[in-house]
Amino acid sequence: MNLVSIRIITARLNELVKFYEQITNVTAVQYTPDFAEIKTPATTLAIGSTKTLAFFGGDEIAKPAQNSSVIIEFKVDNVEKDYDRLADYLQNNIVQKPTTMPWGNKSFLFRDPDGNLVNFFTPVSAEAAAKFNNQN
Known part of the structure; x- marks a missing residue:
């Protein structure tokens, strides 16, 4: 699967x-x-x-702009570079500037226009990098 x-x-x-x-x-x-x-x-x-939603049975199956439990994550080559590129564009939607997490990723968190949480991250520890070897 x-x-x-x-x-x-x-x-x-x-x-x-x-x-x-x-x-x-x-x-x-x-x-x-x-x-x-x-x-x-x-x-x-x-x-x-x-x-x-009509194709899935009606408007009640999903509600837009109400997510509070899912983070949409993108592994990027250089999170600091993406932060510099996007900081002005995102302005008040930034939740967290690039910060190294205990599990070895440097993460930059922000919200999309519907309020969904988005994470750009770069593995920075050897363990985190190894986890993504041979993956895109």
Whole structure:
């Protein structure tokens, strides 16, 4: 089994697509006006409008902008460099400047326009780096 994507349901699809394109430097593939994907070598971040919920049985299955338990994480080459690149763009949405975590990753946390928590991290300890050897 492979985890292939995480999907965000939003009432502001275009805004979220532009946001994730900006932070990842990846152009989204927008299949319909209500569905887009940011494809990375490891997995895909899908972004669907609330209109897509009709295909799953109705509006009550997921609520946009109400996540308080999931962190969307991206392993980046140099978290400090990404922080410098994005600090002005993110302004008041920064939760934590680059900080080394006890498990060996340097993490930079911020929120997307829907309030979802996003983590850019770089493994900085030998143990953390070894965990990601041979992975994207």
